[in-house]
Amino acid sequence: MKSRRMFWQIVEKIEVLIDSGQYPPGSRLPPERELAEMFNVSRPTIREAIIALEVRQRIEVKISSGVYVLENPDAVMPVLNVSAFELTQARALVEGEAAALAAVSITESELKQLDATLNAMENGIEPEKADREFHLIISTATRNNAISLAIEHFWQLRDSLPDIINAYKKVCDRSDSDRLKEHRNIYLALQKHDSAEARAAMHLHFNRLINNLFEISEAKALEEVKKQSDKTRDLYSLNHLVV
Structure with missing residues (x-):
């Protein structure tokens, strides 16, 4: 789990640099070797971080060209309503x-x-x-x-x-x-x-x-039905008229 935690730390650090404007949308990230030196980690860790950033739609990897920063998807995509x-x-x-x-x-x-x-x-x-x-x-x-x-x-x-x-x-x-x-x-x-x-x-x-x-x-739904029924009963009850 140590390596997993490490590459997620790098993902978060790169995202901070992107969000701060150091690497704005359209700009290119430094090469893998430079990133490894910058964060003092191995190149395989950087590769895992790049994969994660691509899945999160923060970057785009262009073959023989480099890694480019994308617009923040959170700023343009609605939050999905997942149950x-x-x-x-x-x-x-x-x-x-x-x-x-x-x-x-x-x-x-x-x-x-x-x-x-x-x-x-x-x-x-x-x-x-x-x-x-x-x-x-x-x-x-x-x-x-x-x-x-x-x-x-x-x-x-x-x-x-x-x-x-x-x-x-x-x-x-x-x-x-x-x-x-x-x-x-x-x-x-x-x-x-x-x-x-x-x-x-x-x-x-x-x-x-x-x-x-x-x-x-189902239990919650039944509880709501009972609450609604109690309100209706209170509204139309004739108990106050019965002596």
Whole structure:
């Protein structure tokens, strides 16, 4: 996870330089070698940062020409209204395949990292952070940067949109033991390097999440109906006329 944190730090630093006007839209970023020296990191780390910046639509890589800064997409693109149901479905589709891929290439070191997150969840040591780390370790183990970036973005949505934060908190509060059991089943499948079992375990995890989201949503809807019914009853009640 150290290398992942490092290249995201470089992404943030380059974005600060872009947003400050040092590299305005249309300008070209320094070559890879210069950026590596500027930030005192390896060239592979710079390459990962460039990929991330391109996915975030902050730059455009032109073959045999260089890396050019784009207009900030946040300034021209509307914020998408993503629901907890949409996010969970997307995560299930992508992370199910990520687990299948990771089962083939995951290392003993990464399995130990996963085990550490399970221990943290079991002992109540920052369980939400441990949950995030668990999924990101698996994304790294796919050896596919595009999948890693997609899963990272899903977590950014999960942690930044109020409605989704609220919905997930309610799900996690009511089923902490289920979450731990499901994560452990995913871990055991990865430990066996069984792609089919890893995919199925991840799908079962998200299936329970989305079913819980439906239950919470239905309970909320019933509560709203009851409130409206109570208001109507109070409005038209004849109780005050009955002696």
